[in-house]
Amino acid sequence: MSGYRFDRLKILLVDDNPHMRRLVSTILQAFGVTKIQDASDAKQAWVKLRDFSPDIVVLDWMMGGTSGIELTKMIRTSPTSPNPFVPVIMLTGHTHVDRVREARDAGVNEFLAKPISVNAMLSRLVAVVDHPRPFVRTKSYFGPSRRRRDGHEYQGPERRSEHDGAHAGVDAVA
Amino acid sequence: MTKEHPIEIFMPPNILKAKVGGRIAGVDMAAVKRAEQALANLKTEFSDWINTDVGNLGEARDAFAAAVNGDTRSALYRAAHDLRGQALTFEYPLVARVATSLCSLLDGVDDAVPLTLVDAHVNAIRVIVRQNIRLANDKTAIVLTEELDARVREFLEKAKPKR
Numbered sequence: 001m002s003g004y005r006f007d008r009l010k011i012l013l014v015d016d017n018p019h020m021r022r023l024v025s026t027i028l029q030a031f032g033v034t035k036i037q038d039a040s041d042a043k044q045a046w047v048k049l050r051d052f053s054p055d056i057v058v059l060d061w062m063m064g065g066t067s068g069i070e071l072t073k074m075i076r077t078s079p080t081s082p083n084p085f086v087p088v089i090m091l092t093g094h095t096h097v098d099r100v101r102e103a104r105d106a107g108v109n110e111f112l113a114k115p116i117s118v119n120a121m122l123s124r125l126v127a128v129v130d131h132p133r134p135f136v137r138t139k140s141y142f143g144p145s146r147r148r149r150d151g152h153e154y155q156g157p158e159r160r161s162e163h164d165g166a167h168a169g170v171d172a173v174a
Numbered sequence: 175m176t177k178e179h180p181i182e183i184f185m186p187p188n189i190l191k192a193k194v195g196g197r198i199a200g201v202d203m204a205a206v207k208r209a210e211q212a213l214a215n216l217k218t219e220f221s222d223w224i225n226t227d228v229g230n231l232g233e234a235r236d237a238f239a240a241a242v243n244g245d246t247r248s249a250l251y252r253a254a255h256d257l258r259g260q261a262l263t264f265e266y267p268l269v270a271r272v273a274t275s276l277c278s279l280l281d282g283v284d285d286a287v288p289l290t291l292v293d294a295h296v297n298a299i300r301v302i303v304r305q306n307i308r309l310a311n312d313k314t315a316i317v318l319t320e321e322l323d324a325r326v327r328e329f330l331e332k333a334k335p336k337r
Contacts, residue, residue, distance in 0.1 A: 004202070005195045017256050019223045023263065026216060030209035055190055062255050064248075085186045093259035093277075114259030115270075118209040122202070129190045137182040145183070 004129065006032040012054035013038040014045040014071065015091065016063040020114075024058060024091070027121050042066030042074075049075070050082040056128060058112075061092040061103065068092075069106045076107035076143045084142070085135065087128035091116065107143025109133060213263075220264040227257050228269075228303050235296045239289055250292070251280045257299065267310040271319050272298045279326045283333040291325055298322060 011033055015021045021038045028036055037052045039045035042065060048054070057075070061068040072088050075081050090108045092099070103111055109132075110124040133144035234253040238246040257273035276295040279287055298318050307315050 005193070008193045009190075016252075017227075017260070019227065019260060020256070023213070023216070023260075026212045027209045030212040031205050055193065062252050064252060087190070091259075093255050115262040118206050118213065121209075122206060129194050132186070132188050132190070134183050134185045137184075 004032075004126070006125070007034050009033050009056060010035040010037075010052060010054045012036075012045065012048050012052060012057045012059075014040075014042070014057065014059035014063070014068070016040050016060065020060065020091070023116065024121070027116070027118055028058075030118075031122065031125065042071040045071060046074070049086070053082065054086060056087045056089065056125070058089045058091065061090055061094060061099075069102060069108075072103075072106040072108055072143075087132070087144075089124045089128065104146045105141065107141075109144050217265075224257075224261065224264045224266055224269070224303055227253070227260065228299055231257060231273075231296055231299065235292060238292065242286060247280060251277060254280065254295075265308050266302060268302050268307060268312065268315045268319055269299050272302065272322060275319070275322050275326050279329065282326075282330045285333050288329065291329060294325070295322055 006028075011028055013021055013024055013028075013036060015024070015038070018040070021040075025036050025038065037048050037054070039048050041063060045057075045059070049057070059068045059071060063071075066074075068090055072090070075086060075088065076084050078084075087109045088107065089110045089112055090103050091112050091114060092103070093114045094100070094103075095113050100111060110127050112120055112124050135143065136145045231250075231253040234246070234250040238250045240246075254273045254276040258270055258277055261267070261269035261273060272295055276292065279291060279295070301318075302315055
């Protein structure tokens with residue numbers, strides 16, 4: 001792939017639906033990703049996070065047992081998390097703004113609505129590689145900044161507060 | 175100035191960029207075409223996949239009918255949600271629409287939902303798949319889906335809103 005060596009990436013795919021795992025895996029392989037491991041639940045995913053050390057996690061929101069949202073919170077904040085900074089791309093059929101906020105507040109980097117398209121998948125991969133968000137630690141949140149990446153430094157008065165990202169980052173969803 | 179709850183903002187090293195390489199402007203059309211072709215090659219399996227997912231929905235419905243509780247309702251919602259997200263990819267747009275309606279029904283209220291209305295959705299999905307209705311504008315199926323949408327709207331309007 002011109003410009004990107006996606007063959008160097010390790011991606012962990014977490015979804016309890018085998019068809020969705022196969023679909024996403026097929027797209028990633030076509031992009032050149034060869035090191036893909038999958039997990040059908042959060043427990044398996046946690047082991048693979050440690051043993052496989054993925055560069056990116058692609059996970060489904062809606063899973064039996066521990067949900068994708070809960071798993072993301074564990075990745076970001078658990079004292080035993082293998083990598084609290086790993087980029088998380090969340091797959092979901094939810095598109096309502098409240099659900100998007102919930103995903104952002106859990107520490108998700110990018111949000112990918114189903115049905116999944118090839119272009120959308122590529123753009124989320126490129127986003128986490130080319131436009132990583134700074135990380136924010138507040139009393140109530142740890143994870144990627146929930147504010148829009150617009151490429152311009154904000155010059156106005158300070159607006160961020162303890163509650164900032166809970167409301168500020170929704171418009172950053174691509 | 176000291177804050178009561180300091181906010182720390184920092185940029186972790188961009189290991190991914192170092193690993194994957196630099197950016198070249200524009201979308202890599204060859205990679206996109208490759209991926210689209212790979213998906214097209216999967217199409218022969220979509221009929222089996224949708225039948226499996228519809229089977230899972232039926233099993234979740236049976237478990238829900240046998241014992242209405244949070245677990246069986248969640249499992250039914252997840253099965254409907256899977257179809258909502260995937261049926262369009264599997265080229266059954268009306269299945270996606272009916273599954274969306276079922277998700278709205280289950281997600282819209284905390285109260286019990288009528289099993290007859292759940293069954294109407296599950297049976298509609300079965301019929302659409304069995305009759306291999308792939309067109310989004312199939313007239314009979316649209317009448318059916320519109321009726322389901324209306325019944326769900328009517329139920330949700332009367333039910334206590336979700337807390």
